[in-house]
Amino acid sequence: MSLKAQLEAIIYAAETPITLEQMVQLVKESATAEGAADEVDVKSRVRSSLEELAADYGSPDHGIEIRQVAGGYRMSTKPEQHEMVRSFAKSLKPPIRLSLPALETLAVIAYKQPATAPEINEIRGVDSGGVIGTLLDRKLITTAGRKEVIGRPILYRTTKEFLMRFGLKDVNELPSMEEFEKLVAESFQGELIPAEGAAQENEATQAEEIAESAAQKE
DSSP: OOHHHHHHHHHHHOSSOBOHHHHHHHHHHHHHHTTOOSHHHHHHHHHHHHHHHHHHHTSTTOSEEEEEETTEEEEEEOGGGHHHHHHHHHTTSOOOOBOHHHHHHHHHHHHHOSEEHHHHHHHHSSOOHHHHHHHHHTTSEEEEEEOSSTTOOEEEEEOHHHHHHHTOSSGGGOOOHHHHHHHHHHHHTTOBOOOOHHHHHHHHHHHHHHHHHHHHHO
């Protein structure tokens, strides 16, 4: 079996993004048998094969692609196929449901991280304790120590699950606010806990304004 085929099988089977280093260790023995001089050579061959594999899946004939997400490689649905796959996924299991306040809080943490609850409350103008708990339960955020100020409040940051959910390589790939709003719509469309008529529209507008405020204060 070729090195490229082995890597394809590994990425396909992995439940979470798999790193270059992990793949090097997995194929090290077979790559050495095929003539790789040392681990540096194995790593070079793996990286080259990954690039070829990504190029192969970049063809319009494929509905999935291989991309870097959350520090590793994974197979992902191409953007043009998102709606089809979303409909299929929703038929299999209940979606993650988040309220608009939870999305507001997630946006504040994403653009200001690490952030404390008082800082989040100041930006949102309301207490965020409940929604922070929800985001922790959903593993979209995690604790990041305590801030060295009076009271030493807990710091919060986004998680690997957050990166995977939004298809980001790392937090440096966080998009502009306009692009982030689009990502939220695509990732959580139909998964928001419903509100009543005009109230829902007002909350959506408020969510956008609060997210902008968080980005500007960063």
